[in-house]
Amino acid sequence: xxxxxxxxxxxxxxxxxxxxxxxxxxxxxxxxxxxxxxxxxxxxxxxxxxxxxxxxxxxxxxxxxxxxxxxxxxxxxxxxxxxxxxxxxxxxxxxxxxxxxxxxxxxxxxxxxxxxxxxxxxxxxxxxxxxxxxxxxxxxxxxxxxxxxxxxxxxxxxxxxxxxxxxxxxxxxxxxxxxxxxxxxxxxxxxxxxxxxxxxxxxxxxxxxxxxxxxxxxxxxxxxxxxxxxxxxxxxxxxxxxxxxxxxxxxxxxxxxxxxxxxxxxxxxxxxxxxxxxxxxxxxxxxxxxxxxxxxxxxxxxxxxxxxxxxxxxxxxxxxxxxxxxxxxxxxxxxxxxxxxxxxxx
Numbered sequence: 001x002x003x004x005x006x007x008x009x010x011x012x013x014x015x016x017x018x019x020x021x022x023x024x025x026x027x028x029x030x031x032x033x034x035x036x037x038x039x040x041x042x043x044x045x046x047x048x049x050x051x052x053x054x055x056x057x058x059x060x061x062x063x064x065x066x067x068x069x070x071x072x073x074x075x076x077x078x079x080x081x082x083x084x085x086x087x088x089x090x091x092x093x094x095x096x097x098x099x100x101x102x103x104x105x106x107x108x109x110x111x112x113x114x115x116x117x118x119x120x121x122x123x124x125x126x127x128x129x130x131x132x133x134x135x136x137x138x139x140x141x142x143x144x145x146x147x148x149x150x151x152x153x154x155x156x157x158x159x160x161x162x163x164x165x166x167x168x169x170x171x172x173x174x175x176x177x178x179x180x181x182x183x184x185x186x187x188x189x190x191x192x193x194x195x196x197x198x199x200x201x202x203x204x205x206x207x208x209x210x211x212x213x214x215x216x217x218x219x220x221x222x223x224x225x226x227x228x229x230x231x232x233x234x235x236x237x238x239x240x241x242x243x244x245x246x247x248x249x250x251x252x253x254x255x256x257x258x259x260x261x262x263x264x265x266x267x268x269x270x271x272x273x274x275x276x277x278x279x280x281x282x283x284x285x286x287x288x289x290x291x292x293x294x295x296x297x298x299x300x301x302x303x304x305x306x307x308x309x310x311x312x313x314x315x316x317x318x319x320x321x322x323x324x325x326x327x328x329x330x331x332x333x334x335x336x337x338x339x340x341x342x343x344x345x346x
Contacts, residue, residue: 024050024051025048025049025050025051025084025087026049026050026051026052026053026085026086026177026178026209027047027048027049027055027072027084027085027178027209027211028048028049028082028083028084029045029046029047029048029072029081029082029083029084030046030081030082031044031045031046031080031081031082032044032045032046032068032071032078032080032081032082032083033045033078033079033080033081034067034071034076034078034079035079040233041064041067041233042064042067042068042071042078042233043064043232043233043234044080044081044234045064045068045081045230045233045234045235046235047228047235047238049209049211050209051177051207051209052204052207052208052209053209053210053225053226054200054204054209054210054212054223054224054225055209055210055211055212055224055225055226055227055228056212056213056214056220056223056224056226056227056228057069057211057212057213057227057228057230058213058214058217058220058227058228058229058230058324059229059230059231059328060231060328062232063230063231063232063233064230064232064233064234065182065213065230066106066182066213067233068230069103069180069182069211069213071083071094072085072180072211073101073103073180074090074094074095074096074097074098075094076094077094078091085097085100085101085178086100086101086177086178088100099127099174100176100177100178101176101177101178101179101180102171102172102173102174102176102178102179102180103171103179103180103182104167104168104170104171104179104180104181104182104184105167105182106182106183106186108155108163108164108166108167109167110123110155110163110166110167110170111155112154112155112156113154113155113156114154114155115151115152115153115154115155116142116147116150116151116152116153116155116158116162116166117138117139117142117151117152119155119166119170120134120137120138120141120142120166120169120170120173121134121135121138123170123173123174124137124138124173124174127173127174129173129174134173137173138151138173139151141169141172141173142169144169144199145165145166145168145169145199146165146195147162147165147166147169150162159192160187160188160189160192161188161189161191161192161193161195161196162192164184164185164188164192164196165192165195165196165199168181168184168196168199168200172203172208176208177208177209178208178209178210178211179203179208179209179210179211180210180211181200181210181211181212181213182213183213183214183215184196184200184212184214185197185214185216185219186214186215186216193219197219197222197223200212200223201223204223212224217319217320217321217324218319218320218321220241220320221241221245221319221320221321224241225240225241226238226239226240226241227239227240227241227244227320229324229327229328231328236327236328237327241320244320244323245318245319245320245323248318248322248323248326250291251289251290251291251318252289252290252291252292252293252294252315253287253288253289253294253315253316253317253318254287254288254294254296254299254313254314254315254316255285255286255287255288255312255313255314255316256285256286256287256288256296256299256300256303256310256312256313257284257285257286257310257311257312257313258284258285258286258303258308258309258310258311259284259309259311260284260307260308260309265278265280265286265303265306265308266278266279266280266286268306269286269288269299269302269303272302273298273299273302275290275291275292276288276289276290276294277289277290286303294315296313299313300313
């Protein structure tokens, strides 16, 4: 039986490395580059992830997320640049830090013909754990991940949510200091996704360093300490979630829904209400943004006097999704559709 894969120049990045240079770095990347024939998959990116940090890596399909992870986890050689994992230089020896990391790929690498318990024990054996230790650890994780009742069942018969939980359990069987999670909640039901986010949060509280890629921006906002946005192989922004959303949250935003469409009201509204920005993200919807509080009454009266049937007017709180769209020009719904269309592969 073959051994399963253990899971598998941006200026902003350079600035962040300088800022954190005196802190403990679990992951250090400088000028990392990778191309495939004529495609520049990763283009000189630089960043660092601190010990115990939950670091998000966000971008649309083809942005370079998976290529970056394959280099960080020793599955691919960079064309140029430096990689240090846990202080170990892995640039020329990609697997030098394998004992420090756990990797959970976006699709499970476990064996469908083995039971959940046997899969965990097998993975533990690959890391040199003795029989008693690996069996005890497997039972501990099956209990922690609410899989004890399914321990003797074949992995191939698990639900998607159960498969994701066992795959994460396999990734941390050896208690790694650094965990790479590639799209951990894609394609599973809401309840399972909620449970997985709780498990990831618990790992974070226990000071595991986590490198997370996800198409779900609200998930990244909820879980991550810092986030890097990557587009076309380049990191376009790195910052804490709080710093990313603060400028946009200083804006006042309102959405007005009309049952009979908006009939190009945006231009007429802009003339009537200077200082406010009007857009129509979709038919029947008007979004208003301003630097000062928005008075809803005059807006609704203006629309209704001109034949619009206003059904809802609500204030909204801008979030990380709005920041992502502003920085990259890519909507979160586009990212989700890309993921669904590709069947879970990036």
